[in-house]
Amino acid sequence: MRRGMTVAAVLAAAVVVGCSSGATGPEPQGAAASPVKLTGDACDPPRQDGVTLTLAAQGGAYQDALTKAWEEPYTALTGVEWINDGNSSNATVRAQVESGQVTWDVVDVGSDFGLDAHKALLEPLDFGLIPRDEMNPDLRATDYRVPVMTYGTVLAYNTDASTGKTPTGWADFFDPSKIPGKRGVWDYATGGIFEMALLADGVAPADLYPLDLDRAAAKLDAIKDDIVLWGTGAESRELIGSGEVAMSMMWNGRTWGAIHEDNRPVDIQWNQQILSADYFVVPKGSPNREAAMRFIAWAVCAANNGALSKYIPYGPTNVNSEPDAAMVDDLAVSHVDDSTAYFDDAYLVDHFDEIDAAWQDWKSR
Amino acid sequence: MSDSWRQPRRILMAALGFLTILYLVAPTLVIVPMSFTEARILSFPPQGFSLEWYERMLSDRQWSSALVNSAQVAILTTSLSVVLGTLAALALVRGRFPGRTAVNGLILAPLIVPIVIIAIGMFSLVVRWRIGTSLVGLVLAHTALAVPFVVVSVSASLRTMDRNLELAAANLGATPRQTFLRVTLPHIVPGVIAGAIFAFITSWDEVVVSIFLTSARFRTLPVEMWEQVRTAVDPTVAAVATTLLVVTTVLLLVLLVVRRPAQLR
C-alpha cells in the first residue's frame, strides 16, 4: 500500500515540476512586434471579409448602442464580423497580455487606463491613420488610447422612491435624513465615489486631487447602511428603475434608458456631474491588431463618431462630428457648468492601488 | 412509533413538515411561473401569459449558443466520466491492490474540495497548457467533478449484486469474460445509468468552474445566466432557469422510474 502511494506521489510531483517550469511571469509572443503602420483613408476602410473582431465594452444598453451605431454599419461596409464581450475590465486585459493569450481586439476603457503607465499592455495606436488632430484636445488621448465618446457620472434619482423631494447635489446623496432611502454606488474604487464624497463635503472641483481618502470615507460612513453596490450599468438601471434605490450614482446614458426606454419615474441631477470620456485601446499581441485599428479609425472619423448618440446620449469626441439632434439635450456636455468635476487620469493611475485598498477596506468594515 | 402519537403533536409535525417542504420547493414554484409573464420585468405573480422569453432564449444568439455549448459539454462529460468511473468502480469493488484506500479517497476528493479552489486551479492549468477557454478545458474539469458520482452509483450497484450469480455462471462453464459481460454488466446497468444522469446534471448545472473556463466566445448556459442574473433585467433569465430545472427534473424522474431507490422498498 505504501509503495503504491509513493509511486503516485512521485508521478504527481514529476508532472507538477514539469508544468511549473513554464514561466509564471509575462510570456511575450515571440519577439516584440513592431508598431502598426497602416495606409489608407480612415473613413474608407477596405473590405476585410473573413475577419472577426472581438469588442469588449460594458455590456447592456451601451454595448447595444455600439453594435447598432458602429458594428453593424462596419460589417456592411467591410464584411468584418463581431463578437461582443460585455465584461470589459483592465484586469482582464492585463491577464490576457501577460499569459500571451489575447482574445480581445478592441477594448472600451475608462479614464484610468491607456496611459503611458500601461504601455507594456497595449499596442501603440496608429495615429497616422487615426485622426488624432480632430479629437477634442481636452480629452487626453495618449499614444495608446483614443477617446470615442463623452459621458457624465451623474446623480440619478427615482422620483417615487425619493418621495417627491429633489436632490440638489451630492450633499443630498450623502445625507440620509433629507431624502431617506438606499443609495446605488458603482463598486469600483476609481469610478468616482471618493470624488463624489469630497464634492458633497464642500470640496471645489479644482481641489479634488490629491484625494483626501480619509475625509471621503468619513462622509461615506454616513450612508454605510444604505449603500447598494452595483457592478454593471444594467444593474444600476434596474436598481433605480425599480425604486430599490432612491438615488444612484450612474452613467447618464443608462439613466436615459431607465427614463425613456423603461419609462420609469427617474430623473437626473446634472449639478456636480463628473464629465469624462471612454477610450478604445488595443491589447498588446492582439491577433487582429491592424483590423482593430482600422475599425477604431473609422469609428472616430467625423462622419461616424456622432452616430453613437443616436442610440444612447453619449457625445462625439471628434470636434467635426455632430451629435444626433434629438439627443443633444440629454448629452452630458450640454450640462457643463462651474460645478462640473473632472477625473485626474494620471493621479488615478499612479495611486490606483492605494485608492483600491482604501475602498476594499471601507467596504468590509 | 406511530402508536405513541397524540393529535396535537401530529398536527404540529405535519405543519412543520409542510413548512419545510414549502421552504424546499419555494424557489422552483416562484421561478417557473415568472418565466411566462408578459411584463418586461421579473414580477410575481406573473402578469399575463407569454412564451416570449422562451422564444428570446432560442432566438438570441448568446442564449442559444450557450444552450448548445452546455449540451455539448454535458454529453461529452457524461461519456468520459461514465467510462472512467465505471472502470474505477469495478476496480475498487472487485479489485485488490495496494493503495486502494488512497485511490478511493482521491476519487471522492472532488466532492469536498471547495469549488473555487478547483476552479482557479483548472483555470491556471488551461492558461499554462494553452488550452484556452473552450470545450476541451470545460469537459476535462467537469469530468473530474462528475467521476465521483459515477463511481459511487456503480459501486452501490455492484455491492448489491449477489456474487453467487457469478459463481453459478462460472460453475456452468462461463469464462470470466462471459461472466462479466452476461451476468455482471447487465446487473450494473441501472447504476451506470444513474451515474450517467448524475454526471450529466453535474455538468449541465455547473457554474463556478465554468465561469473561469469560458469566455465571450464560448459560454455555457449557467455562465450566461450568472452574467445576466447580476443585471437581472428581463424574464429571459427566468425562462433559462426554468429550462435548466426542467431538464434536471425530467432526468431525475427518469432515474426514479428506471431504478427505484432501494430505501423505499
Place this chain on the structure above:
Amino acid sequence: MRVNRWALLVLPATLFLLAFFVVPLLDMSIRSVTEPPDAGLSNYTRFFEQEANLRVLTNTFWIATLTTLVCLLIGFPFAYLMTAVPGRIAGLLLIAVLLPFWSSLLVRTFAWQVILRDTGLLNSFLMDLGLTREPLPLVRTTTGVIIGMSHILLPFMVLPIWAVLRRIDPEFSRAAANLGASPATAFRRVVLPLSLPGVLAGCLLVFVLALGFYITPALLGGPRDQMISQLIVEQVQRTLDWGFAAAMSVLLMAFTLAILFVASRAVRVQDVFGSAGEE
C-alpha cells in the same frame, strides 16, 4: 497484497484525476510560495496581517456555523417526520428533498434573490397584508445569505440523519414505553442518542460545504458578508494576485481538511461523502 487484473481498471480514472485535479491543487500550493518570486511565506503572513482578510475569515466561519445550526433545527424534525409517516408519504418527502438537491444552485439562489429583495415577492406580500410598512432588508444581509445557504444545504443534513434514524429498531421505543417512559422521555433518552452519528455526519457535511460557498453569498450577501471564496475569486479576477489567491486557497483547504480530520474521530468520513454522492 496481491494485485489482480481488476486493479488495472482503476488506472484511467486515477491518472485522470491526478492530472486534472491533484496537479492543479499542487500547482496552486507551489504558487502560493513562489509568486511573487521569493515570496516564501509572505503571502500567508500578509493574509493574517490585513484586518480586512481576518474579518472575511471570521465571517466565513460564522456563516458556516449559523447555516449548520439552521439546517439542524429544520432538518432533524423533517428527517424524524420521514421515519414516522407511512412509506408512500415518506417517498414523497424524499422526493421533496432530492429534487431541489439536484437542481441548479444558481437557479435556486437567483430565485431567493427574487423572493427576498426589497421589491420582491416576500416583501410585497408582507406589505400588501399590512404586516410591515417598509420592506424588510433581506438581500445583501447575513440573513439572506443564511436563508439561501440553508435551503441549499438542507438535504445534506436531512439525508444522513434520516439514514441513521430509519435504522433505529422501533423495538427500542416500544421497550422504553413498556418500561414506563413517556413518548418525550423515550425520544430524549433512546432516539436522540442513537441518532447522534447521523446528526454529527450531517453537521460536518453542511459545515464543510458551507465554508467553500461562492455563488450564494455573492448574490444574496452584502459587502460585509463576504466569504473567503469571494476573496479568492477577487484576487484572481481583479488584482491578478495569483500568489495571494493561492495562499488563501491553501488556507481554506487546510481548514477543511483539519475539520474533517478532527471529525474523523467521530464519524467515518468516507461514508459521509459516499452517501452525499448517492441519491
